[in-house]
Amino acid sequence: MASALRVLGIDPGLTRCGVGVVDVRRDRSASLVHVGVVRSAPDEPIERRLATIAAGIRVVLGAHSPDVVAVERVFAQHNRNTVMGTAQASGIALLLAAEHGLPAATHTPSEVKAAITGYGSADKLQVQTMVARVLRLDTLPQPADAADALALALCHAWRRGSAATPTGGALTPAQRAWADAERLTRR
Template identity: 85%
Template structure:
């Protein structure tokens, strides 16, 4: 589908890393290309787990050749162990995009929920329902990690436009600019 932007959405996680690919046309309509989850075993060493996640992402990159990769931006959580694993998986996703010469972007969970449901505090079920509706699916995408990956891909296409972009191209959303400004100020 040459007139569509193909976006690979990645919901990073060490145990379950959601992976979804959609084609989005200029009229904002979208088609499901692929959805799945790269899984790693909790009792494997961290390097093995990261390699497993990388292999799953690499396989989808090779099979579906997206124009851009959208990854959920890691945010601070109470559970430091959980956020660390998510950050590591996010790094793998961004590295895989760079190795394939594909532009990558990050979006916060609130941005994604607002783009998909119109409400930044939507719950998992609301996101799954809207993703299924937008993609005209007969059933809700499961698990929630897979639905979140599809939501990330849709959010990115809708916010950035449907023309393929070079790596690093594209304007930041207001929320992304605020986040970048806050990160820059915290380093001073």
């Protein structure tokens, strides 16, 4: 599909790292290429867990040849161990993008939620529902980490399309809300 941008979205995590690949056309329509979760055992040493995550992401990179990688930006949470694991998995994803010569971008959870649902505080079910709608899936992508990875990929493609390559296509209500929210944050 030469006219589509292929995006690998990664929702980083040590126990479950969501990976999703979508093709997004110039008219902002999208299709699912791959979705999954790379899992590592919580009882393994950290270096083995990171190696497992890296191996899983490498498989997806090799199998689907994305044009760009979008990773969820790490933000402060109450659980320091969760933040550290997420940051480490995020670093692995960004390193692998560089090793494959791919551009990479990070997006905050609220940015992704706003892009997909039109509401930056949407819950997991709302994100899953909109991802399924956009990609014309019969069932919601499961688990939530997989849906989040797809949402990241869609957010990145739509953001890139609105900022870098005018499509002339009409924006969806969610895309309009996201663009409006982004404009407000630049003031």
